[in-house]
Amino acid sequence: MLGLDFWYEFASTYSYPAAMRIEALAAGRGVEVRWRPFLLGPLFADQGWRDSPFNLYPVKGRYMWRDMERLCAELGLPLKRPDPFPQNSLLAGRTALALPEAARGAFSQAVYAAEFGEGRAIFDREVISQALAGLGRDAAGVLAQAESTEGKAALKAAVEEARGLGLPGAPCVVTPDGEVFWGNDRLEAAVDWAARG
């Protein structure tokens, strides 16, 4: 089956609408989505950024939040800024990778809904546990796996792979032939590209 890698960061604003849209878009073109959580922090540090560019450059940040309001309104998605922004996404990323691949999409959407739909803190174990429980998962067991040595190594390996791919931000779609599409606004183009095989 045709496929694509959807690379996302739980702290990333534009990853929220993208995560909510990608499955339907891809299914409509016969393309399978592989959910690939990673961390932007280490990649941003490579560029000399110690915080989100949206905080470092307030002109960009002000624009982004207004743009998100318009986007979410059009998509019918609630939007509430988490505080602080960006959220620490280490636990969410490790937890997504501790789940079987087939469960990662639904878990990730539940985390985004809590974080950007309700403004909740995703470094809070209770919020992550609720997302897991809502999917019928054994929250304590998954969290133990997420925080094990292998759980931590899995997210580190994903970050290294993202760095190797030269991902400029999140979300990104990477197609099997190596094309990178950055941004919620490139999802349609990315899925079309992947559908051409």
Next chain:
Amino acid sequence: MLGLDFWYEFASTYSYPAAMRIEALAAGRGVEVRWRPFLLGPLFADQGWRDSPFNLYPVKGRYMWRDMERLCAELGLPLKRPDPFPQNSLLAGRTALALPEAARGAFSQAVYAAEFGEGRAIFDREVISQALAGLGRDAAGVLAQAESTEGKAALKAAVEEARGLGLPGAPCVVTPDGEVFWGNDRLEAAVDWAARG
């Protein structure tokens, strides 16, 4: 008539496809385009950038050029990188503002075609003169106006207005109710917004 301000920077890559698309898009929705050239350099300097972010951050730059290749291929637009990038856009900006408003769109498209379609240098008076002559303009007269005290002041005033609007980059569309839409990929949303009046 409904209208929008199209803010663009002659040195900006994504302003090229946007400048080539905006008139047809806007006309299709009954919206009039006001062409507003400005300079990003002074606004980037406010953020601490002394060069294009696409040069300062090579990961972003590599992505942008590949993205431009795909975009231009899809739109049927030729793409050839000018050297150096970014080009000095002072003369092109002043010249656009020295023309009557109704002539700015066609002139700007001619400059973009030379710069990003053929990779020519837009700080070259000969290239600007050819663009003017191609539109039946008296190149020497327009250039004299562009480089007069008033000509220089007009572009400075545009930069100050762009700074006051908080434009995060180029291209941007600003609608009469003050909404800012940044990027070639926001043109459709911007025109739709303007068409709602």
